[in-house]
Amino acid sequence: MIESGGIVTEAVAGEVVLRVNGTYRSVPSGWTLAKLLASLELDARTVVVERNGTILRDQSSFASLDLAADDSLEIVHFVGGG
């Protein structure tokens, strides 16, 4: 991955660039959503993932969901609020 000030600017061979919570990240080709969540130390049961505007309701699909270049993921959870 090529990073400039923490911003991924260009994909390198064997990697894909996608956006996670508004920030570009580069991950190895072939990574699944489950792999990404694990690398972020997130428990899939405590978050909700939206991919390209669509909520992914079936968490059992995460292990077979391949990440693609230009994917935009939003990973959300509950925080304090009124």
Added chain:
Amino acid sequence: MAHADLISTATLIDPQPLVIAGHEFRSRLMVGTGKYASNAQMIDAIEASGAEVVTVAVRRVDLDRSKDEAILHHLDPDHFFLLANTAGCFNASDAIRYARLARAAGFNEWVKLEVIGDQQTLLPDTIGLLQATKTLVDEGFKVLAYTNDDLITALKLEDAGAVAVMPLASPIGSGLGMLNPYAIRTIKQRLSVPVIVDAGVGTASDACIVMEQGVDGILMNTGIAAAQDPIRMAAAMKVAVEAGRHAYLAGRMPRREVAVPSSPTAGMLGS
């Protein structure tokens, strides 16, 4: 905990518990979870408030995880009724998106719907609110709609299928108390669905006066969280809501602008 004395199970029995969309709740006080100094303080305050309905917000996970902000590490969904809000949404489509994300988190299909129309006052965009209510009701959501104290909007929200209407006492986080008791009373008198006053309660007397209007409940956050001692204020709010509810049920005496003696006028000593 520091305030064990404030956790009271003593309560005035309400002859008609709060029921929203067929679900009976154990308290007429609902509380938010924002702005506390710590998660431990938040939990203690919620316990002291006696609230069952607890609101939460949907936000991006902080991937750098500088702090432990996930609220579900601290709130047991089996003990509290989690009510997701759409706070921070400034149009109907954003609010709908947040509501869907909240439902996907898997607790329930209830949402405290906020569509904010103005950054400075956080007053609701009632047109967007009505649109979002219709869409979410069609999708099977149980919508509790945060709105202003306008009767016509409240009636339209009820028509659109909201299971509760939540007029403000005064702007969010202002602590100004109830600015228009007449409007709140009118909404309560005209609606069939529960009326839960949301926002603006600053101290226990505010909560008591709101409940004395006959409304079905109160939702508050800052009034507790921003007190000097949030846990003690939460306990005060609990009894204030109960006191106001029972005062309403009891029916207050008429106001009179003349004095009426409480002690007999007969039987005074002769001169």
